[in-house]
Amino acid sequence: MSPNGQMPADQAANSAAPQAPAHTAPPARTMPGHGEVHRHVLVAIVLNKPGVLNRVASLMRARSFNIETLAVSHTDLPEVSRMTLTLRGDDVAVEQAAKQLYRLIDVLKVQDVTSDPTVEHEIALIKVRADDRNRGEVLTLAEMYKAKVVDLAAESLIVEATGTEAEVDALIGLLRGFGIKELVRSGTVVMSRGAGSIEEAVKR
Amino acid sequence: MGTKEGDARTVARNGRSSTATTAETPASDGTDKADQRRERINHTPGAGTERAAAIEAGRREMLTDNLRNQIKSLAERGLTRPRIGADAVCEALLRQGVEVFFGYPGGVVLPFYDVLGDYPELRHVLVRHEQGGAHAADGYARATGKVGVCLGTSGPGATNLVTGIGNAQLDSVPIVAITGNVVGSLLGKDAFQEIDITGITLPCTKHNYLVREANDIPRVFAEAFHIARTGRPGPVHVDLTKDALMGVCTAEHPEVVDLPGFKPTFEGHPRQIRLFAQEIAKARRPVIVAGHGVLIADATNELRELAEKAQIPVVHTLLGVSAMDETHPLSFGFVGMHGWKHANKLIQSADLLIALGMRFDDRVTGHVPTFAPYARIVHVDIDPAEIGKNVAVEIPIVGDVKRVLVALLPQVAQVDPESRAAYLAEIAEWRAESEKTPWHGSGAWRDGQLSADFVVCKIGEASNHDATIVADVGQNQMWAARYAGFRRPNSHISSGGLGTMGFGLPAAMGAAIGRPDKETWAIVGDGGLQMTVQELMTLVQDHVPVKIALLDNHKLGMVRQWQELVYAGNYHSSHLLGPDWIKLAEAYGVAGFRASTPEEVGPAIAAARAVDGPALVHFEIAEQQNVFPMMPAGKGLSDLLEEQFEEPKQ
Incomplete structure (x- = not known):
């Protein structure tokens, strides 16, 4: 955490110089918010x-x-x-x-x-263009991602996918080739694994 | 429609309103009979529903004040007036120890003003603009340490308060701002003088409330005052619908406040305090930066004890000015953009920076990578969000400054002044040098023109450094902080965070009302005074003896200074005309005096002090004088600009 230089012992002794001397350029003080995103x-x-x-x-x-x-x-x-x-x-x-x-x-x-170790999920509904020629392919992909088909029409179907953001991203990427007509995602919800509870602190 | 009483709280409980409605009904029926072919159109959205009826009843209430009439008639009949929401507000204010508040009436708060006369212990100061009311509450709070209260009506009354609320937010000042709003059923209908004021104040308050039920008033006020004054103080806004003010209130005032989401940390962590003590023991060039938190926590004695025990020089932030008597040998003025050069040098050469109740504002740090380059930093603040916000620190301590220092002091070893002799002698040398350079001891800047630093210094001397000095914003503010000489805690009041021009006069009014035992001076510029000059009338009407030192350079001085130094002398819109100030003061009934030469300064100050009541001294100061030193924007504390002795270009 320490961004700045240690004062060498020789300068530490009541130096009378205006700016702690014998020090080459002082290291820059780091500002919060400049780390890896x-x-x-x-x-x-x-x-x-x-x-x-x-x-x-x-x-x-x-x-x-x-x-x-x-x-x-x-x-x-x-x-x-x-x-x-x-x-x-x-x-x-x-x-x-x-x-x-x-x-x-x-x-x-x-x-x-x-x-933390967590269960992290979101749900996505994806309306995909699919007709008799490629419906089978879409269904196979959905199955591989443990997604469900919740609506079926002649030219399209709705896939309901749950999983982490990355899993849902991956499925969407694969379905994009068929033509996505509509897409909605719930946003991530998360819960820590094990017996501990975040809500415990507020249960008085 | 209209005959059904939709909302028992908003609508009269006798037959009056329904009588009024039924009186219309036969007439309309008659018209219908006369012209059977014309179909009546009801333009009420959702006509016939309870909700629509409630809205209509609300509209009637806005116009006719049925409930109020009924209350009067009850009183006329010798019956006890029922306790309504407005009574609960007055009781709550009294329970919180409020003696005075600053308000401005208007449509929806009239039910409050209607009962206010029944509470003569509550002094109401009628300001001339709600912004003045908010600043007065702010100045009152800073001068007394109590919660300041201001009040405005809905719509423009409420929006006028916002600048003052924002000012209190940025400077952590405990105020409770009360506004009225339209009847609850009209909220969201764009009714007359309706604005989503809680939406507006949400980001500039510590917390805010919209109260729609009279029975919520006791709880909300207890919470509002608790939140405003506890932990890091701040403004709390309470918006009351007109029906909440008028409705019958049966709720009792709570004895304790239960807010599960508001539990500030007061005690510093013992391990961190041990580390703090170790840092002090190791340091050879320590410095304390005392912020507003020292004054808020009432830790000025502990600050002095720490400084004396460990022989640590103390510098202040702008809002920390007056945390330590400036005549104390270890007190070294304030730091930052226009702070003392020696104080800034102290920070830049320190090996340990002890930040107490301050938040590393950009006007203090300048360019952060070059700020205090040799120092490890201990940061004590009650707000965890301030730790690491602007500057990464080595020893963070979350807690109340006073309690942390009380816990720390026994762990700090007594330091022999001799062992710091070289360090302190060096600072003394810097100080002697930096106090000499921009100071105009003769009272003349150039060509005999009156120098502002001299004026401010004379005011400090004349009041024996015991007056409350309230600054406006700009050059006058910097001169006041540098030269008035502060000895008593909370004797310096300044708008630091928001930098609100127009703050000085109304805040001085609040401070003077809060501390009638102390002389109060407002040090203002001609720009800032013209923003809130109407409060002169309040000073007269309420006999508030504020002395106003107007430093008039016919300029927006700080703007002009930046234009000279940063914008290559492009003086656009920084020259402004002012009125004949003496005539203006006299028109308001305020005694006015003028000084335009160094010789006239002393007598003018004495004359103003001799007035029993408010007085204004018009100091005609040099037009082109700048505040030095100055840290240019984007530069650091080591890059100060100093006064150049050459004629400016203008």
């Missing part, structure tokens, strides 16, 4: 009150954090909602986003689960 997944446990989604969205916009996906739903507690946000940024920037979220009075808990 990764995709991060945050889970926010918030009060189920009007305007909470607006507060979260407004804060992310005002502080220039880019939300890639955002999924909001109730939890088992009627007064509590759960948000899953995915955003891109370096570790410091995302940590800053989480800290800013904590400043909201209606936010109870924020956790960056990017490197």
